[in-house]
Amino acid sequence: MLLFAAPIAVAAALYWLDGDAAGWRTADRSSAGLLPPAAQKPEAVVRVFAARTVRWKGIVATHCWIVVKPKGALGYTRYDYTAWGEPIRVNGFVADGRWFGRAPELVFAADGRLAEQAIPKIRRAVETYKFAEAGDYRAWPGPNSNTFVAAVMASVPELEAKLPTTAVGKDFPYGGDWIALTPSKTGVRLTLGGYAGLTVGWFEGVEINILGAVFGLELRRPAINLPGLGRFGVSAV
DSSP: OHHHHHHHHHHHHHHHHHOOOOSGGGOOOSBOSOSOOGGGOOSOEEEEEEEEOSGGGGGTOEEEEEEEEOTTOSSOEEEEEOSSSSSEEESSSOTTBOBTTBOOEEEEEEEHHHHHHHHHHHHHHHHTOTTOSTTOOOSSSSSSHHHHHHHHHHTOGGGOOOOOTTOTTTTSOTTSOSEEEOTTSSEEEEESTTSEEEEEETTTEEEEEETTEEEEEETTTTEEEETTTEEEESOOO
């Protein structure tokens, strides 16, 4: 329990020292400068970004979203899953924008031919997402924004994308199975409705989920993942 309680306590202290993005209704949502103008990047692009969620939930959780740009396109397309309005939002926010004042970080990147081949699969997964109706969203244990991104990226396992362990909701059984292959198809995930679970995979590493908080170890790119604090180790991008 110390492996879970201590990091979350540290994350809470950092949150209070940093201050809530108080006044989040009017918080900065401008570009964080993580993407060049689309016209300057002619090749296809796939990106996954994550930023701390709004208010106290930011102690333990991040919000993830997907950005794509087909080859030659003059603009990016951003996909989010939110609790208000139509759950799946297309270009509701700036592609690399701050999430209500919180600067995002790059979680995954693919360019060129790999991205070009993946984009049709990503769009198809977005269009056929199971929890696309108003009222389907549940902040915890899911399906939430991270469940959506996890499900979409699982449709293209060749990308070998891995969401941060702070993406609470990524382990919700979006396919309905409590025992299933990991998103990368290199291991197995057992999840008890998102409330608890165990993941073992070559790309995912070993992850223990308790009430959405995740402790994990990665061997492929050595790292330790701490609840609330995230990943420490060799760069995953």
